[in-house]
Amino acid sequence: MLNRVLDFFRPKRAPAESRCDSRTFNAALDNFPALQVLSEQQLDRLQERAAQIMQQKTFLGGSGYEPSREDRLSVALLAALPVLRRGLDWYQDFHTFVLYPEAFVTELDETDDDGLVHSGQDLRVGEAWSRGPVILAMSDVHASGQGDGFNVVVHELAHQIDHRNGEANGFPPLPDGMQPATWTRVFSAAYDRLLAELERGEETGLDPYAAESPAEFFAVASECFFDAPRWLSAHHPDIHRQLVALYGYSP
Ligand SMILES: [Zn+2]
Structure with missing residues (x-):
């Protein structure tokens, strides 16, 4: 009984995953130059969000891989960027990160416009399932956040x-005060411009993968917003403005 009473008064150690002390945080931050442009206040918030992500999400390894604490912290830091201001409610539809050491093979079953089903395998560095896990290759997590527009x-x-209001289609739920019509106009125009540039065989600023679909365009634009914000605001000021309003801050 006495032991129990003593236990009661003993300060509880935070679960390992919830601890994200400043030294560990700063060491992890060193790996991602794109995050070092954040203000002191934003970095504090980033650390807080990363700790929440480590606490609330499950990190599993794929193909027998065992994610290290550094792996989990790296993913949590980068994952904290889009929800820095908006909070973890935006991630409430998924619970698990599955981490592979390198690009992973995924089974493909796609139906084309003629109704033909194509089966096969595809090599991926990241995948997001609707209401399911986020799957990532650690090799590409480490290559993210370097300031060149890439952030898997x-x-x-x-x-x-984007999945939060149904199928991913490049139109995520917009916070109060944003105009859906403006979002659609700005993104449609930029998407059409990218398609036209590719058609003419011109150099595109955004990764041509953005031309795959409006959903990919939004995902690639978001990568640029957090990884090369100056470039995005100089070359696509309208998109940059919409993303500042969506994410609630500018890195
Ligand atoms: Zn994608």
Whole structure:
């Protein structure tokens, strides 16, 4: 009984995953130059969100891989970017990150416009299932956040945010005060412009993968917004403005 009373008064150690002390946080931050442009206040919030993500989400390894604490922290840091201001409600439809060390093989079953089903295998670095897990290759997580517009974690989480109001289609739920008509006009115009540039064989600023669909365009634009914000605001000011309003801040 006495032991129990003592236990009661003993300060509880936070579960390992919830601890994200400043030294660990700063060491992880060193790996991602794109995050170092954040203000001190934004970095505090980022640390808080990363700790919440580590606490609330499950991290599993694929193909027998055992994610390290550094793996989980790297993913959580990058995953904190889109919800830095909006909070983890935006991630409430999924619970698990599945981490592979390298690109992983996924089974493909797609129906084309003529109704033909194509089966096969595809090599992926990230995947987001509607109401399901976010799957990531750690090799590409480490290549993210380097300031060149690539961020596989943000890309897949943009799909998850897009899924919140149904099928991912490049039109996520917009916070109060945003005009749906403006979003559609701005993104449709930029998407059409990208298709036209590709058609003419011109160099495109955004990753040509964005031309795959409006959903991919939104995911690629979000990568740029967090990884190369100056470039995005210089080359696509309208898109940049919409994403500032959506995510609630500018990195
Ligand atoms: Zn995608």
